Amino acid sequence: MVYSVCAQTLGEAWKKSIRAVQEGGESHFDEDVPLLELRQGLSLTISEPRVEDPIIERWGDPQVLARMMKKFAIGTKMSDRPFTYGELIYSKNGVDQFAWMVERIRRKPETKSATISLLSEGDGSPNLPCLVCLDAKLRKGFLDLHFFFRSQNVVGRQYANLVALADLQARMASTLSCKVGNLSGYAASPHIYEYDYDHAQNILAGLEFENVDLFYTHGPKSIRGGYS
Numbered sequence: 319m320v321y322s323v324c325a326q327t328l329g330e331a332w333k334k335s336i337r338a339v340q341e342g343g344e345s346h347f348d349e350d351v352p353l354l355e356l357r358q359g360l361s362l363t364i365s366e367p368r369v370e371d372p373i374i375e376r377w378g379d380p381q382v383l384a385r386m387m388k389k390f391a392i393g394t395k396m397s398d399r400p401f402t403y404g405e406l407i408y409s410k411n412g413v414d415q416f417a418w419m420v421e422r423i424r425r426k427p428e429t430k431s432a433t434i435s436l437l438s439e440g441d442g443s444p445n446l447p448c449l450v451c452l453d454a455k456l457r458k459g460f461l462d463l464h465f466f467f468r469s470q471n472v473v474g475r476q477y478a479n480l481v482a483l484a485d486l487q488a489r490m491a492s493t494l495s496c497k498v499g500n501l502s503g504y505a506a507s508p509h510i511y512e513y514d515y516d517h518a519q520n521i522l523a524g525l526e527f528e529n530v531d532l533f534y535t536h537g538p539k540s541i542r543g544g545y546s
Contacts, residue, residue, distance in 0.1 A: 320504075323362045328480045328501075329373025331364045335472050336518050339510050349538035352512040360470075360508040367484040367501035374477045377521050379531045386478035390486060400445055403482070406436040407452075416486070419454050420493050427456050444540060449479065454490060460499030463487040470505040473514040473521070474533050511537065 321338045325331035343354030374383070388394055394404035408414050415434040422432040433453040437446065451466040465483060470476050484501055491498045510518055513536040520527045534541060 320358050321356055321360045321508075323360065325362075325364050326366050327371055327373070328364060328367055328477065328484060329371040331362050331480065332472075332477045333373065333522060335360060335362065335476055335508060336510065337522060339472050339508055340518060340522070343510065346509070348509075348511070349540060351536070351538050353509045354515075355507055355509040360505045361503070362505070363500055363502040364480070364484075365500055367480070367487060367498065369481055369484050369488065371477075371481070374481060377529050378477045379474075379529050382475070382478050382531045383481060386475070386482045387485065390482040400443060401447065403436065403447070403449060406447060407434070407486075410434075410436070411438075416490065419452075420490060423454060423456050423461075423494060430455065448475075454487075456494065456496060457499065460497045461487065461491040461494060462499040463490070463501050465501075465503030467503070467505040467508075469507040470509070471511065471533065472505075472508050473510050473518050474531055476505075476508075513537075 321342055323331055323334040323338060325334055338360060339354055339356050342356050342358070344357050346353055346355040389396070389399070389402045389404060390407070391404045392408045394402045396402055407416050419432040419434060422429055432455065433451065435451055437450050446468070448467050448469045449465060450468050453464040455462045455464070463483060463486070467479070470479065480501070487501055488498055511533075513532050517527070517529055521529075536542075
C-alpha cells in the first residue's frame with residue numbers, strides 16, 4: 319500500500335511525510351549510511367502550496383533553502399554539482415522546457431501532455447536527478463503541478479524541494495494568468511538518513527533546535543567525497 323499525505327500547506331506535508339517514514343519505514347542503507355525507507359513509496363497532495371511557510375521557516379535550514387532555490391533558477395550552474403535543475407528545466411539539450419509547457423497549455427488548455435523529463439536516456443552518471451518528471455495541468459482556472467521523485471531525502475531536502483516547486487508553479491500560473499492549484503506527486507524512495515533521526519523526532523515534537531544540514535558531512539561516501 320502506498321502511503322498518502324494530504325495537507326493544506328507545504329510545512330504540514332513535510333511533517334506528515336516525516337511521520338509516515340518514521341511509522342512505516344524499513345531499515346535500508348545508502349552506501350555506508352543506514353536509513354529508513356518507505357518501500358511502498360509516498361504520494362503527496364498539497365492544496366495551498368505557498369512559498370512562505372511558518373513550519374519550514376521554523377525548522378528548515380536557511381542555507382539549504384537558499385541553495386535549492388539557486389539550483390532551480392534560470393541559468394544556474396554550480397561548480398560542486400554535476401547539474402542543476404535550472405539547467406534541466408530551462409535549457410535541457412537547448413530546450414527551455416518551462417516555456418515549452420506553458421506554450422503547450424496555451425495552445426490546448428485541456429492538454430494532458432504538458433509533461434517534461436529531467437533525465438537523459440542512457441545517462442550512466444553515479445548521481446542522477448532526484449526529481450525526474452514534471453507535469454502541469456490547467457483545470458477550472460487552476461494550474462496543478464505534478465512531480466515524480468525517484469528518491470527524496472525527507473528530513474534534509476523535501477521541504478526545500480517543495481518550496482522550489484511551489485515557486486515554479488506560481489511563476490507558471492502567473493505566466494498563464496490563472497490561479498495556483500494543487501501541488502502533488504509521488505516519491506518512489508522517501509527516506510530518512512540515520513544522522514537525521516533526532517532531527518525528525520525534534521520536528522515532530524515541536525522542539526526548538528538548530529536544524530543544520532548534515533548531508534555533505536554525514537551522507538553517503540560518494541557525497542562526502544564530492545562529485546567527480
